Amino acid sequence: MSIPAEDAFSAAAPTPATRANGEESIAVQLDGVTKRFGKIAALDDVSLLVRRGELMTLLGPSGCGKTTLLNLVGGFAMPDSGEIAIDGQRVTDVPAYLREIGITFQNYALFPHMNVAANVGYGLRMRRLAKAEIARRVADALALIKLAGLEDRKPRQLSGGQQQRVALARALVIRPKVLLLDEPFSALDRNLRASMQVELKEIQRKLGVTTIFVTHDQSEALSLSDRIAVMAEGRIRQLGTPDEIYRRPVDRFVASFVGDVNVLRARLERIDGAIATVALGAARVKVPSRTLQGATTGSIVDLFVRPEELRPAEHGMAVAADGIVAAQSYQGGHVDLYVDAPEALSGRVLLRVPRHEGMSLWRAGARISIALAVDEAIAFRPA
Amino acid sequence: MALAGFRNGLIVTGWASSIALVVGAAFALALDRYDFRFKRALEAVLLSPLVVPHFTVGLGFLILAAQLGMARGYGVVVACHVVLVLPFVLRSVYISLRNLDPRLELAAASLGAPPHRVLTTVTLPLLVPGLVSGWLFAAILSFNEFTASLFVTAQRTQTLPVALYNYVREYADPSMAAISVMYIVVTATLLILANVFLGLAKVLNVEHPR
Numbered sequence: 001m002s003i004p005a006e007d008a009f010s011a012a013a014p015t016p017a018t019r020a021n022g023e024e025s026i027a028v029q030l031d032g033v034t035k036r037f038g039k040i041a042a043l044d045d046v047s048l049l050v051r052r053g054e055l056m057t058l059l060g061p062s063g064c065g066k067t068t069l070l071n072l073v074g075g076f077a078m079p080d081s082g083e084i085a086i087d088g089q090r091v092t093d094v095p096a097y098l099r100e101i102g103i104t105f106q107n108y109a110l111f112p113h114m115n116v117a118a119n120v121g122y123g124l125r126m127r128r129l130a131k132a133e134i135a136r137r138v139a140d141a142l143a144l145i146k147l148a149g150l151e152d153r154k155p156r157q158l159s160g161g162q163q164q165r166v167a168l169a170r171a172l173v174i175r176p177k178v179l180l181l182d183e184p185f186s187a188l189d190r191n192l193r194a195s196m197q198v199e200l201k202e203i204q205r206k207l208g209v210t211t212i213f214v215t216h217d218q219s220e221a222l223s224l225s226d227r228i229a230v231m232a233e234g235r236i237r238q239l240g241t242p243d244e245i246y247r248r249p250v251d252r253f254v255a256s257f258v259g260d261v262n263v264l265r266a267r268l269e270r271i272d273g274a275i276a277t278v279a280l281g282a283a284r285v286k287v288p289s290r291t292l293q294g295a296t297t298g299s300i301v302d303l304f305v306r307p308e309e310l311r312p313a314e315h316g317m318a319v320a321a322d323g324i325v326a327a328q329s330y331q332g333g334h335v336d337l338y339v340d341a342p343e344a345l346s347g348r349v350l351l352r353v354p355r356h357e358g359m360s361l362w363r364a365g366a367r368i369s370i371a372l373a374v375d376e377a378i379a380f381r382p383a
Numbered sequence: 384m385a386l387a388g389f390r391n392g393l394i395v396t397g398w399a400s401s402i403a404l405v406v407g408a409a410f411a412l413a414l415d416r417y418d419f420r421f422k423r424a425l426e427a428v429l430l431s432p433l434v435v436p437h438f439t440v441g442l443g444f445l446i447l448a449a450q451l452g453m454a455r456g457y458g459v460v461v462a463c464h465v466v467l468v469l470p471f472v473l474r475s476v477y478i479s480l481r482n483l484d485p486r487l488e489l490a491a492a493s494l495g496a497p498p499h500r501v502l503t504t505v506t507l508p509l510l511v512p513g514l515v516s517g518w519l520f521a522a523i524l525s526f527n528e529f530t531a532s533l534f535v536t537a538q539r540t541q542t543l544p545v546a547l548y549n550y551v552r553e554y555a556d557p558s559m560a561a562i563s564v565m566y567i568v569v570t571a572t573l574l575i576l577a578n579v580f581l582g583l584a585k586v587l588n589v590e591h592p593r
Contacts, residue, residue: 074489074493075493076489076493095492096493097494097495097496097498100495101493102494103490103493105486105489107484107486109484109489109490111490111505112487112509113509122491122494122504123494126494170490170494171493174494
């Protein structure tokens, strides 16, 4: 990355480290925001604080309200009630063109009648900057996204990945207060997606620009985000770091939406304050008791276990469940085993085993005993 | 005589299709962007010249012009033609608007473009094919319009088809055939120019540019 490229955006918001905590460090604030379409509340009394410089992901299935939230922050729609503030300034009814927001859309929405340089420079022309200044900043931006030399191409002459970069440069070159990304990678193929994700994260961190990222892809959310807001039915179900979301989901929805998960029928054995013990076969596992409010000792609970938290039992290990391998799926580095077991509430039990072991030992039809590879998990009362 | 008709035809066509373009584009924008009461009804009224016989429209305009005491000048001919070609402009611009990705306008707004600059830098440039095709259809139809024109034109304002009609009634000579050839040549030239500069498929909305 060249020095002038960095300079292109140097006036962007200060990096989070240079800011004191408190009011100053909040870039976007939503306060009790509700947005209805007809009778349906697309957003239902949502409050959210996005810290300066952080990459916040809105994750959820389609129709959960994440795009509506993005549109409200972008100024493309007005909330029915509630307030929105950017950098401490109330912007609830400020139109989009005065908000200093950068946005990229799922289909990139590049202006088809303009070349790359004109696309990237559009926001600067709207700000009536001098021609030389525009040319310099466009060149710097194109250098940053590694597209120097393609200034004269039209969008339709670019590959998907290149269009994506142009869209990003166009949004960043205006030094936005907040960058909004709407499903930016969904149109890219798998390999390109991974490398673009890394690159986006790099650019975002380098510029320190506050970013709100909308996706329905949980693995994307886990790998990119500083924090994730998991949304469903117009509400935020859980807000936390990727690790908190993955390991400490607050409810069944979050647990099953983020990452693969096995739901197993287990028995609540004991509650000791904040920790409860759950029995699955001969195995014992600790779970937080707060998600089991009202369950009595001895009752049946649903134990949520990630595939990598299960393993084939070796001699001497406590067996959690016995089953028969129904199918195996070769994944390169590891093998996914699908096991029929009576304890499984979510279809089959999925577990991941190393390649060599999976290929030699656990053919379809083999009997398998499953053990827990962890001593902590999470459980919920039966739905 | 035919020359006067040709000149009148150009005047009427030029004004009628240009006015229809502005009015039609404005209505198309309103129909595409806004929800209001009687929207369906307005659309039906705007498209109704397609189903009302030109004969009736022409007669109606004649009676109206007479009652208003308007001299039978270009005004009534142009007004009549505007009404007749409006549906074609409207359809053409409306389809282009439908094909326009609204996110392009949102992107422009997010980049700091106030509404009027979004219109001039993004919306209108992308609507050019639709506007051109609307104007072209309007011009061709207006230039060839006979039935209604027969009612609303006077000796001084005769358009080419009316002039030809009057000519044929009195003379029989090959100039008719010659003028018809000129007609075809002019129309074909317009279409070829549209094809060269804009791509006919695009202008006629056959393909949807994305």
